[in-house]
Amino acid sequence: MPEQDGFEERLRQARAxxxxxxxxxxxxxxxxxxxxxxxxxxxEVVSALVVGVGLGWFLDRWLGTWPWLFLLFFVLGxxxxxxxxxxxxxxxxxxxx
Amino acid sequence: xxxxxxxxxxxSQFELGTVFGPVxxxxxxxxxxxxxxxxxxxITALVMFGMSARAVxxxxxxxxxxxxxxxVSGLVKGQVGEHEGRRFVPFVFTLFTFVLFGNLIxxxxxxxxxxxxxxxxxxLAFIVFVLITVVALALHGKKxxxxxxxxxxxxxxxxIIIPVEIVSxxxxxxxxxxxxxxNMVAGHVMLKVFATxxxxxxxxxxxxxxxxxxxxxxxxxLVGFEIxxxxxxxxxxxILTSIYLHDAVHLH
Numbered sequence: 001m002p003e004q005d006g007f008e009e010r011l012r013q014a015r016a017x018x019x020x021x022x023x024x025x026x027x028x029x030x031x032x033x034x035x036x037x038x039x040x041x042x043x044e045v046v047s048a049l050v051v052g053v054g055l056g057w058f059l060d061r062w063l064g065t066w067p068w069l070f071l072l073f074f075v076l077g078x079x080x081x082x083x084x085x086x087x088x089x090x091x092x093x094x095x096x097x
Numbered sequence: 098x099x100x101x102x103x104x105x106x107x108x109s110q111f112e113l114g115t116v117f118g119p120v121x122x123x124x125x126x127x128x129x130x131x132x133x134x135x136x137x138x139x140i141t142a143l144v145m146f147g148m149s150a151r152a153v154x155x156x157x158x159x160x161x162x163x164x165x166x167x168x169v170s171g172l173v174k175g176q177v178g179e180h181e182g183r184r185f186v187p188f189v190f191t192l193f194t195f196v197l198f199g200n201l202i203x204x205x206x207x208x209x210x211x212x213x214x215x216x217x218x219x220x221l222a223f224i225v226f227v228l229i230t231v232v233a234l235a236l237h238g239k240k241x242x243x244x245x246x247x248x249x250x251x252x253x254x255x256x257i258i259i260p261v262e263i264v265s266x267x268x269x270x271x272x273x274x275x276x277x278x279x280n281m282v283a284g285h286v287m288l289k290v291f292a293t294x295x296x297x298x299x300x301x302x303x304x305x306x307x308x309x310x311x312x313x314x315x316x317x318x319l320v321g322f323e324i325x326x327x328x329x330x331x332x333x334x335x336i337l338t339s340i341y342l343h344d345a346v347h348l349h
Binding site: 039040043044046047048050051052055073076077079080081083084 | 271
């Protein structure tokens with residue numbers, strides 16, 4: 001279908017203005033050197049585990065259910081860590097997540 | 098000090114002590130606080146003196162200030178969006194320059210690196226976390242909680258997805274804090290270890306000084322590498338803040 005009055009072009013500009021599309025070119029991209037991305041992946045896993053274990057431990061102390069919530073949140077933290085790494089290596093802002 | 102009992106003591110450089118005599122001791126004013134004040138003062142001085150001329154053709158300081166500002170402004174607007182990003186530029190600029198000056202000041206002899214303390218980096222990351230949550234709640238209200246359950250996912254998965262997403266969301270400030278803190282600590286420990294090698298090897302009699310040149314060369318290279326890390330980590334802190342702001346503004 002032939003394009004009328006440059007709609008696609010105006011849509012693209014509007015999306016870029018609102019920051020809905022990643023900017024073209026390398027400006028604003030994260031450094032993707034080999035050890036850099038490895039280190040970031042490690043940090044993501046560790047921080048998700050820290051949050052999960054910390055949350056589980058705190059909830060257990062509060063509710064007196066040691067060690068069940070600790071174990072549950074340990075697993076949740078691990079899954080969240082893997083999810084973080086997945087988001088790190090997969091291209092961001094694909095349509096529909 | 099470093100070579101007490103011929104051992105390598107790489108961690109004493111991160112110990113806090115009070116400065117400014119009894120006055121500083123009574124209020125717990127540490128050298129970390131002093132270096133934070135120094136960084137804030139240097140940034141303020143740079144911006145104020147740099148922009149005092151307001152020349153159309155900038156001088157050195159003005160060019161430095163302007164390029165720093167435009168760098169951060171381009172970064173935030175590129176991530177968050179031209180219109181929405183504008184209001185966050187001052188915040189990210191403050192954060193970026195504070196982390197950058199903290200990292201760089203720490204490389205001077207006798208200086209203290211306040212970004213090597215997780216209390217400092219986590220405080221900065223927590224400010225970012227509170228900001229992105231408040232911005233998302235203010236802009237989207239209750240729709241913000243839809244962030245924790247992506248549309249189209251089967252409902253029976255909700256008990257798994259929602260806790261995982263919440264933990265993942267809560268891990269953002271932790272990963273911001275750990276990344277900066279770990280980079281700075283690792284770099285400074287390496288510098289100290291190789292500096293201690295120089296002293297230890299230098300004391301090995303006649304052959305010592307010649308062998309000691311090797312760790313000295315490594316340390317020279319490490320200082321250059323540390324400057325790179327200082328710049329890169331400030332950049333990463335700023336860009337991750339912008340990415341989180343993007344998520345808060347656009348909710349995806």
